[in-house]
Amino acid sequence: MTSTNKAAAAATKTQIDTARVQDQAESLFRSSTLWLQTHWLQILIGIGAGVAIAAALFWLRGFGPRIVARSKTGKGWSAVFGRAVERTHSFFIVMLSAKLVVGYAGAPADVSSTVTFLFTIAAVFQAAIWAREIILGAIEHRTRGEHIGGEALGSAMGLIRLLVSFSVFAIALVVVLDNLGVNVTGLVAGLGVGGIAIGLAAQGIFADLFAALAIIFDRPFRRGDAVTYDSTSGNVEEIGLKSTRIRGIDGELRVISNKNLLDKEIQNNSVRERRRSTFTIGLAYETPPDKLSRFPDMMKEEVEACGMTFVRCGFFQFGASSLDFDLRFDSPSADFMEAYDGRHRVGVAIVRRCNDEGLVIAYPTQVNYTAAPDGRLVDPAPDGPPPRQAAEG
Template sequence: MSNTNSVAKAPIFNASDVGSQAQGFVTASLAWVQAYWLQILIAFGAGALIVLALHTARRFGSRLCERPRALNGWGIVVGKAVSRTSNFFIVMLAAKLVDGYSAAPGEVATTVNFLFTVAAVFQVAVWVREIILGAIEHRTQSEHYSGEALLSAMGLIRLLVTFVVFAVAMVVVLDNLGVNVTGLVAGLGVGGIAIGLAAQGIFADLFAALAIIFDRPFRRGDSISYDTASGSVEAIGLKSTRIRGIDGEERVISNKNLLNKEILNNTQRNHRRAKFIIGVTYFTPAEICARIPDMLKDVVEAQGKIFVRAGFTGFGASSLDFEVQFDSDGPDYASFYNGRTAVGIAILQRFNDEKIEIAFPTQVNLTAAPDGSMVMPFPQVQQARANTPST
């Protein structure tokens, strides 16, 4: 019974053991210094040079941030990441590089490896975080993506990126320490799935907004068409895009739904094409009809438009149909609209000068007499027949 009590009351933390371990560590360190003092001095000098070089690289990264046009803006992203290099990582990297040369004892080497692993993993996490956020900010700082709604989304994006990156870093560190992280990874996975399912609509629109930023199917101020709607993009937000319709109305559509549709970016047109269908009467002589395509070409070119083609398209119900196609250079709709009007009026004027009649739908009704004979519609014709002598 007494033995059981003595075991139960035995202290978990034994100060004498810690003291002896510390004394042993000091003794081993002193012996190491005495035996390898020259190598230690050389390693210390080499480590100092490495620290100086890394500090110089960090200052260079800070200078890149001060150059707005460095590498088209990407130099700022890289420079900001480099400038976030911590002093702890610099010192531990230098210690790790010279550790083997100085023949450090096992206790010191183990400590250096552990601290270097922690420093390296979290430093890489900081670099990855800064590069991701810097790339997104580089895109959003464009004048076409500077809407307040999208910029306010950077807070949420920053939080998500920070959480994911440092969660992965923590798992890597614990795994290197020998901790079984299987349960932790499974818990993070289940939690992530639950959050994703609960907010899948928000995340879908958020990722769609990022897709708009990076893929750039359109920008703020562009004129676009989707489904049967058209308008000018006024704002690209975290969840939705606002489009000013051609009738003045504001259309709000979620980013995900918008990207699922076929989008026509009218601002990116290199030309606009117009087409006229012109019908002339069946009384128009064939030789004049043969000249109509050249007439249409001359009219189009005289108005400064780009002629594409013109020709006969078919026999209509009451007209001989011709078609002319021409382009207006550039995406400007007002210039296209006015040019189309000018070409149409010029065609009408040319046809009037050439005495070519433009057809319109006509219909002739003929009346029959009770005996089935045709009754002519004009009285003078009937009178002429009445006065015709019989043979």
């Protein structure tokens, strides 16, 4: 087909479409005029009922600002619901009222279908507005108790607001076009491809952003909590949009991306009820068995005297140069310094008690034996007391 023929075909199609629209408009006008002439009483009653319904809906919408004003912080669930009610659009209220009364007045098919079409558009976009307000309100409500930097939270909420708005209104547009009879398959496919392209281009940013949202919603830790991951321990100072800052025990500031942090096993020490300490105490092999039997009771007395909670103490193993006992006790709280000081007090008390009881805390030793040519062990010590003791005796 030549360019001239294509242009002619396009012009003909435009004329046909224009004529069809004109015919539909004229048909709607004629049917509406006839309807007004024959059903004027029902129409007046329907208009009155519609006005009453619209007035009631406007009155209900007025409760939205009041609910928000009654909320102390403006970020509770009641405030979220109030803002959603406040965002109810006037066009939706008018079309809802018209939809409810259009059947009563016996409206013709053209008028009824027009009202239904306009109501569908209003309802879909109103649902998108409500969904947007509820989602954003839920996120703000969740972050209310989190001590997140204002700039970081503002940046995150700005990006979240953009993503949520684009998503809900894109879905609303697709629904409206589908109701118009438009084939939305290509549009949905295009949106999907575009979303994939954007996601691949900014996957690092989105990964850290969603990790920050996971921290906010799942709350594995909060600002001020003492956490441990890998071999690092410290207090959480700030949860940002991209990274989390942790102040180490030695005073260093560690910055780790939110995604990498959530990929690790995190131990939150602030939610524990206590801290447990463990000592391995080695006694000399020359310790009498009766003292070995009483040793756990001695440890219990010393632990409780230091204000700690005794858990257990018992013989653990035969060491290379000691008889090892395992002692475990808990601090009354999860505070690190309190547990640290308590561990110190218990350690000093154990040394003092061993000295008082005549117990020897073993240390690595080595004993050498001399063998005779025939293999018999020879005691290198001479018979009788050492020379100095013999002289003194």
